[in-house]
Amino acid sequence: MVVEDKFYNLIFAIFILQFREHDMEKLFFLTFAAIAVISALAVVSVRNPVHSAIALIVCLFQVAAVFILLRSPFLAAVQVFIYVGAVMVLFLFVIMMLDIKRAVITSFLPSGRFWIIALLLLLIGEIVFTLADSKLVDIQMAQASLDGTVMEIGKAMFSTYLLPFEIVSVILLVALMAAIVMGRKEIK
């Protein structure tokens, strides 16, 4: 009997985090958030533009992970799909053609650009100030389940938010056409 108890205790110790769901979530959130902030800082402080792009990819991944913690797997998948899978590939595609050696010499943060840091601190202060004052902090999030969100998003998009949805598509279409027009060679 005693041996059995010890055995269970051992397993319990291994999986202890598994059973305190909220603590587990907090831990995950803190990990993701910390990595996201660190990688976001790396984006602007690393010298090599390719390394910055990689840091940005890492950051976007963490945001996707936070979406999962917010019970929105659809947004997480779309985040990875569009930002990581397409937008960043195109970024890298352009960066890869740069003359890296020249780009490395000019760095973003140090050397006489302290006003940027000052501006950054100001912005952070503003965010903290508004958040501390706003009602957003007190809102209790509904415990949504992980199922059926895709259908709900689709229904909301095509009924409640139909007009904004259509406006966004028109704007995207215009931007698309503009890109094609600007990218074309002049035909004489």
Next chain:
Amino acid sequence: MPDVNTLIEVALIIVKVVIVSMILFSLPLPLTWLERKIAGHIQLRLGPFRVGPHGVLQPLADMIKLMFKEDITPYKADKWLFRLSPIVAMVPAFAVYATIPFGNTVTVPFINKEISLHIADMNVGILYVLAIGGITVYGIMLGGWASNSKYALLGGIRASAQMVSYEIALTFSCVGVVMIANSLSLVDIVHTQKGAILGILPNWNIFYQPLGFIIFLIAALAETNRIPFDLPEDEGTLAAGYHVEYSGMRFAFFMLTEYLAMVTVSVLSVILFFGGWNSPPLVPETLNNLIPPIFWFIGKVAVFIYFFMWLRFTLPRYRYDQLMTIGWKILLPLSLLNILITGLLLI
């Protein structure tokens, strides 16, 4: 005290993950042998024949060779990225299998417990597979860039442009299937393909989505960088493309990724268009009870893998401008048309 059932669930998931990754890790061994044998027979020669009977031990010999080769990092390479990129390419190839359903639920003897043959049934399954599958391109791009070699860089740039272009057509070709199944979950997609049309034809999506399947197949071939779309590693003009500077195990990781991509594409074709683990309707009931569904699944996947290998030694390679024309001017409009037709038929 933790609940014993939860513990069993956790243990089951770990066991599944380990089994699936072990299988995936060892899968390229028979596949390389098979590819060489098929190449040999198509070109009227024997293929590997020296190591073991009919050369079956050839992949093992190759593996030993690759493991003991010197792992060279070029002097001018970006060392950190150069070492990282084979792993960046390989991890998503494995991660995709987290949501692939291999078969229906089975009852395990001795513990008398029903287990499902997938690691996780996500309600965004197909989106997850496409999103994670698209990350492989970073390994290829960064590998090409970090090598600091002209050929490798050109290969990496070609790969990124090609994969981004074809990903769009690939995704849109899956939309038709999603519309029919009314779900993004791969398990649900397989479940809707049960039964038969008119008692003879299987109720598989290929019969509802022939155009979608053709687009999917072509785009998938381009995504896996195989002939006729293997321009990122075009040995005629780029030596070996993005992996030209790699040797030893890192090179092996790139090869592993490529073979896994082929398997993934075969698996996806079977799940999306060929009914997953569902058996054809004309198979007699007694036989159906004897053969577990996972064998149908594996059989169908094997047919597709053979098909892809067959293509490799049959078709010539496209030019790069032809590749882009096919992707943007033919496949993309056709896939949009496919969505439109599917939508009209479903009303």
